[in-house]
């Protein structure tokens with residue numbers, strides 16, 4: 245077993261990211277590109293990863309800066325961008341930085357955090373440092389869209405998550421490796437709202453050799469009113485809360501998503 249985390253937490257599994265079936269099938273791209281077009285740009289995407297959202301946004305004609313602390317995820321994004329037309333490349337800038345402490349010396353009409361990068365921040369100080377940094381980078385009237393999962397109470401107490409679980413289909417990498425991903429919650433702390441989770445990749449090489457790679461990380465969940473208070477404390481006014489990427493209102497489905505649209509005060 246190999247355990248990769250620390251400096252580049254996504255390092256060992258970055259190459260799998262774009263091939264994992266539920267990521268490729270996520271129904272959120274139209275939501276993010278519509279929000280980017282409504283803002284007129286430029287957009288700052290924090291935790292842009294492999295460019296899953298960043299590249300379609302640039303294709304839609306919007307200038308976008310993608311910030312991420314993972315060199316491995318950014319390297320994949322760069323490779324993908326290199327295959328895009330020159331005008332799409334010209335609309336994108338990638339920055340390797342920590343969203344808790346960044347200074348880009350420009351302002352944006354919209355800041356986004358698609359697919360929950362904010363939940364990698366564990367303490368209130370980290371969360372506030374990130375939100376205050378975003379606040380400083382937004383132009384007057386600029387907006388932030390914060391994308392969280394809505395914590396499901398049955399899920400949080402489900403004992404079976406402490407064992408390996410998962411029913412995702414196996415996927416095949418371009419070099420022929422077969423990969424099966426499973427999950428485990430190693431530890432959960434109901435007081436700090438932190439879960440130590442593992443994404444476990446079982447890799448079968450074309451020559452039959454097998455590997456087990458573990459992407460282990462803590463993740464913090466936030467409840468609706470907590471996030472609202474946090475946003476207010478960091479200089480934002482909540483304009484809308486959605487339960488899904490079709491903009492249905494928060495509460496329309498349970499647990500659904502917890503997506504905030506907030507404007508800079």
Ligand SMILES: C[S@@+](CC[C@H](N)C(=O)[O-])C[C@H]1O[C@@H](n2cnc3c(N)ncnc32)[C@H](O)[C@@H]1O
Nearest residue numbers: 291292293296312313314342343358359361364
């Ligand atoms: C689940 S991925 C989401 C990637 C992309 N937004 C998407 O929708 O596919 C989370 C990303 O957040 C990044 N991330 C986590 N903590 C970060 C931090 N403190 N600063 C910058 N990026 C961070 C990770 O490196 C990873 O690329």
